[in-house]
Amino acid sequence: MEKQFNTRSMIFTLYGDYIRHYGNMIWIGSLIRLLKEFGHNEQSVRAAISRMSKQGWVQSEKRGNKSYYFLTEQGKARMDEAGRRIYQEESPSWDERWRILVYNIPEEKRNLRDQLRKELVWSGFGLLSNSCWITPNPLEEQVHRLIDKYDIASYVTLFDASYEGMNTSKSLVEKCWDLEDVNERYSQFIQEYSQKYYIDKNLIEKGEISDGTCFVKCASLVHQYRKFLFIDPNLPGELLPEKWLGDSAATLFSDYHELLQKPATRFFESVFE
Known part of the structure; x- marks a missing residue:
């Protein structure tokens, strides 16, 4: 199977969506097995987790001859913040500061x-x-x-x-962020994933899709949607352009994630240690 995603990013996705809800720790063997589903080999998984360890996101612990990796405080804080933003349904409110x-x-x-x-x-x-x-x-x-x-x-x-001018708050936003580009990317996400959502909904209802496939699809969905954390500043509704697509993308993501989550979690639990 070809490797679609960067190994390190994929490990972050698995910690954020699964491992942090299961005591924050995983045996390296389970991690290698899970990432094999995405076409990553053992060598690239070990290299990526070692880099994450050097950067202070994870720490390792030996139990007998097995190595387990858990999120550090810094790693947990990043995952909690990412989780809050990924799963929020609507834009935050603004105190005008x-x-x-x-x-x-x-x-x-x-x-x-x-x-x-x-x-x-x-x-x-x-x-x-x-x-x-x-x-x-x-x-x-x-x-x-x-x-x-x-x-x-x-x-x-x-x-x-407080902002005292010389212009409107919205023009200040235009100066600092390219929201048109972000909106265009949301539009692409909605086009691509609404099609996939209907196809997979149909397959799941007919029982024609395996738990392992749902796991790959679910983690890939989170992985793609997580990229918006790097480009969408998560601005309050008052400061967003009129035809903002961020909320529609969030709803689609939430529906699709819910559809895949049960079978995906079953697969994760069958491998997790």
């Missing part, structure tokens, strides 16, 4: 700056101007976690502010 984060990280720590940039985009911050990031969402907790993780308290300043 803006959080502004400004940093001044020295040139010799450029690598750190790049890491921080990626994390801020993932959390939903938008770049207003050089080293100045904004979000309408109350992300103070996430920011403090980032500051602790990278030990950068001396380089970062965080404000909670």
Whole structure:
């Protein structure tokens, strides 16, 4: 079977959707077996989990001659945040405040700056101007976690502010995020997955689809939808464009996920240790 998805991303998906609900820990043998369903070999699974361990997302524990991997506190926090955003049904409400984060990280720590940039985009911050990031969402907790993780308290300043112009809040949004592009991608997702949903609904009703196939389809669905966490800033409804497709995509995802979840979980439990 050809490998459709990056091994490390797929492991994140399995932790987020399954392993964290089963005590957060899995035997490496079970993980290898599960990822084999997606065309990943043992070598790539071991390499990916070792990289995740170096990055502080997971830790290993030996029991006899078996290695088990569990999410660290940092890993759990990321999975909880991702889970909240993936399974939320509608846009958050807005307190009409803006959080502004400004940093001044020295040139010799450029690598750190790049890491921080990626994390801020993932959390939903938008770049207003050089080293100045904004979000309408109350992300103070996430920011403090980032500051602790990278030990950068001396380089970062965080404000909670109101916007006094010179334009509308929506034009501020247009400056920081390309929501048209995000909307276009939601449109593609809806087209592709509504077709798949009806086909699979039919197959499941007739009992013509195996638990293993449902497991692959369910994890692939979550994997594709999870990509929106990297491009959709999860803005409050008041700040979204008129014909926003994010909520329709969320409903389709939720219906499709519910359809596949029971047989997929049965398969996961048959392999899990």
